Amino acid sequence: MKKYQCPDCSYIYDEAVGHEHEGYEPGTRFEDLPEDFACPACFVREKEDFVPLESDSITSDCAKNKNSVVRSLKK
Numbered sequence: 256m257k258k259y260q261c262p263d264c265s266y267i268y269d270e271a272v273g274h275e276h277e278g279y280e281p282g283t284r285f286e287d288l289p290e291d292f293a294c295p296a297c298f299v300r301e302k303e304d305f306v307p308l309e310s311d312s313i314t315s316d317c318a319k320n321k322n323s324v325v326r327s328l329k330k
């Protein structure tokens with residue numbers, strides 16, 4: 256299951272959770288949302304604007320990269 260984030264308001268669509276208020280059952284894949292899906296929080300951003308979030312393992316890789324950036328800034 257993946258998560259997708261609205262670039263405007265930081266709302267996160269979690270496929271495992273869905274958005275029942277809008278009629279999307281838990282487990283609804285992002286790809287299966289209608290093309291006219293709009294952010295349920297701000298109604299500004301549409302499906303194509305959402306940013307896929309990486310999995311936790313990749314997030315920890317990012318943290319490592321951040322550390323190396325900090326190190327290079329100390330030069």
Ligand SMILES: [Zn+2]
Pocket residue numbers: 261262263264265266294295296297298299300
């Ligand atoms: Zn939004």
